[in-house]
Amino acid sequence: MKKSSEATLSMEIERGEYQVFLSFRGPDTRYGFTNSLYHCLLDAGIHVFIDDEQLRVGKEIGGELLKALERSRIYIPIFSKNFATSSWCLCEVAHMVECTSKSNGKKEIHPVFYDVYPDDVKLKSQLYKEALAKHKMKFPSEELKRWENALVEVARIKGWELRNRRHGEIARFIVDEVVHKIGDKRVDVPKNLVEDHHQIKAIIEKLDIYSDDVRFIGIHGMGGIGKTTLSKVVFNKLYSDFDGVCFLNDIRGATGHGLIEFQKKLLSSMVHFRNAIQIKDIRDGMKWIQRVCCTRKVLIVLDNLDKKEQLEKLAGKCDWFGLGSRIIITTRDKGILMTQMESSNKEDLSQPKGILDFEVHAMEFDQAFRLFSKHTFGSDSPIKDYVALSYTIVNKVDRLPLAVEVIGSFLCCCGSTLEPYFDKRNLWKDTLKKLDRGPFKDVRDVLMISYEGLENEQKEVFLDIACFFTNEDKTYPIIMWDNCNYNPHIAISILLQRSLIKIGDDNKFWMHDQVRDLGRYIILEEYPRKECPRKYSRA
Template sequence: MANSEAGLSSDAARALGDEYEVFLNFRGFDTRYGFTDFLYHSLVDAGVHVFRDEDKLHVGEVIGENLLRAINNSIIYIPIFSATYASSKWCLRELAHIRDNVSQSKGKKSILPIFFHVEPEDVKLKTPLYSDDLLEHEKKFPIEVKAWRKALTEVDEIKGWNVKKDQSQAMIVKLVVKRVLEKQELKQKLVPEHLVGLDDQVKHLTELLDVNHRNVRLIGIYGMGGIGKTTVAKVVFNELSSFFGECCSFLENVREKTSTNDGIVQLQEKLLSDIGDSGSANRVKNSDQGMKRIGKVLGTKKVLVVLDDLDNKDHIKKLIGNNSLHSRSRIIITTRNKTILQGQVCKGKIIPYEMIKMDDDLALELFCRHAFGKNFPSNDYYWLSKQIALKTGGLPLAVEVIGSLVNGKDKAFWEETLIKLREVPEEEIMEKLRISYDDLNEHQQKKFLDIACFFFNEKKTDAMYMWADCGFYPIRGIDVLTSRCLIKILDDDKFWMHDQLIDMGRQIVHQESPNDPSKQSRVWIAKEALEIIRTEERKNKVEALEIKGSLGIRTGFTKITNEEFEKFPNLRFLKLGLATFTGDFARCHSKLKWISLYSPSYWITDFRADNIYFNDLVVFKLDYNEFKDDSKAWDLIKVNHML
């Protein structure tokens, strides 16, 4: 852009050194007082911190320090390609530097190109419009022009907006502002604070995926639970996502989510929504229709998709379709089961990549980061640290959990932990993780099991209210679970738990009574839940119950009577999927704190407010699209109460 740091606007000058959200790269001669000015002010009005320099010529032949800092500190770059853009060596210099910033940002920065009265073919240098300008530049700047050509052709691969002469510029600006605001939420995945020993694996995987290669690449990362498959997939996803614009999707916990009737459909809807096909996402009625729609969309878009924790080969086809993928698409699969990676998928083969255990030195380093907050142990704890790290079997999850367990404890506790680890067979990771669970008090264990069975990937607020009303001291308890690396709280305030820890928590519940679910504290498996509801005896042990109903038709709707629920005197959590209850509940369930219904209003005709003693309830939820606003749910209760 033919502008200068000497002419910086006062806002830009005051903000130099701050982290910008958007940097506008444009040819002032073409768009400064029209489209670019409109876009700039629309972004600023939306609360976005935008860098735009004023209309002065650059001094010298290199990008000045202030302008360089502005580019480096920005997060989103919007190059506006116009008719005379390529005639400006400064536009091209900025673009080359932008391209370097994005490629080195590990997915944290991105480019949103706009083609203003030009075609992508022009930017791709397939027409004389830009090609002639570069030939002219080549006479004076032959080395730089190589970088400029590379930047132009790579940016052209990113999906952007075409502004035609007969098109509403206001509408395009509105779409750009919307996209920028969306990207502030971003699809970047949260990764552990302490990453040790992943550099070589990330490098190898990014080389295998090779975003510059024109063919489709499918990679299957396999290995035992807790070895770091999901973590390395998240790091790679973050590094590569900027090459795919908005066409990125990371589907987590596929194995768990596909255990329900509607799970695969929900994942299909999320994938379609993630890659910008939200209209189709809202029209998915069943998994076969979803597979066909995904196959059609993925045949026309270059995408980056991660399918995390698969255990069923059929789900690969359901989630990425059964047709050929668009060239340069990249699919990453993580699984514990190598056999699902065999054969062809989407007319291509999956390249298997095995995750191996950490070597002893790296395991010790990771352990020390969690146990001491540094890369090495204290002298008097060196031997114990090395022995405990060895006994974790080189599994990052076990290293993190055990390291966090002994953090701040005395030597006697460390020695006892080592004895317990030595008693566990080398391959039994869950038993090693169980050591940390056993050290929790009763209330902390209850919260851990609640999250493992019901609340992982759910916002924490409602659960905290319930636990507080039950006297479980949730604030301190969640702090302990977090510090022990048993759970994490994500940026959107949702609980996150490693799938291996979810499995462990559910295994603990099953072990309470392996052959009789009615004597377990928590029941969430649909068949078991319905069976114990129908049995006659009391279920004093059951504290939390989820009953999943069938989807799609009224005949799948489940009604539960108050007589059936009277057999659950200690029930505090109740979640009904496409189900409701009938009868007078006011005389039972004094301990019930949470009721959640997944039912449309026309199925809740028997639900009456005077059926329930609401003074004891802390959480009441109607989880259906028409009740996304909780106030609407309560309005329904009030209306029924007045009938």
């Protein structure tokens, strides 16, 4: 049994850092509280090391066990009446204190007082004093003093006292505390991030996280304009105020089994939930989300939705979530947000009547210019000889964050390669010529997603606007499209919902420059490859 245990321990150690190390006196708590706490921690997705000191009698602490101690972030010694009779347990506590003192605050000890009082562990009673005295024959006085000091130091830390309290309830409190300590739920943001403080502030104000109603907010806009980045920044700023958080990245295209996988991810991110892998079907997943989240204040981001079904199956109604919950949705298709979020309590006027709306706008020029400079030059501003060219490029892409990043990174990479052989300014001039022919491929690929989701008649209307009717009154084009049986009012509605066009107060069509250039690129590059001469008239 000992060899098997050692082999298992060695394999566990090789897996990397532990989040929690449990230390306990086996006969006292192994089959009771410690077992319950261990499985609660596992259910919460926490990597736990649990040691049974009875398998190690007579050995010096070291080797695999020492590695486990050193690689753990949180130590939970479970002090029981016989804890101090075990030299092994005393050694572990002493090492916990040493590891914590050297960690610069990265490691913590959270003591549990099972059937003893903190004063017993502080050696203010005879219980642990007598136990320590029995070790004098086998261990030097220096080691005994080290144990005594460690016990006193740990007992001064505020922990959990279990006397006359429900063990299951305390185990849940402990897991919540551990998750709070180790659960850095922040999501990754772009390396050269330039925060759009105005839009971030506006979103946070709409969320109003200190009100008790359940709020949904839809962040919408064209591809590449920064919806996901904005939602990530907001998520990172707010997540610590919620009981449970989840960022579901890029849900676009998910249906059927794919949606079930996102339901599992959402549930698995919530503390204590172990049944995510047992979801039978989408409807079962919906029921589980409601059961798990209905009493929690949660923050959930559903990123890049393209179907109403996704919203319905992942965050169907307000009453799925506890008071104060916030659900953030990002999408290119505003039509997904045109739905009513119902509450089971029809008289609850605190619930929003629908999804709050936030349209993402292009960055301010100064922000876009700084973003471009970060990607191109690694600083907040360009070097002297490239200021004018930088202004021209940022204006050319109309401050679209995706285009700014892609072109800035391209110029940085290619510029460093060409520098020994050519004047880099010629590369920049060629880049401007390339932009005259249409967006860069990486930008084009993102924008094409919206175009490819259109029906044929809607594509025709889109291409006509891109080639002929940008900044033109909509009246006569609509008459023309109606004669062509393009159902122009439906087509225009879809283009508006997907942020491909806008209609100004002057009744004129408007397109972002990069979207307009995409339409013209499609005509010049795509259609000639097909045997469809009728399309050439737009070129």
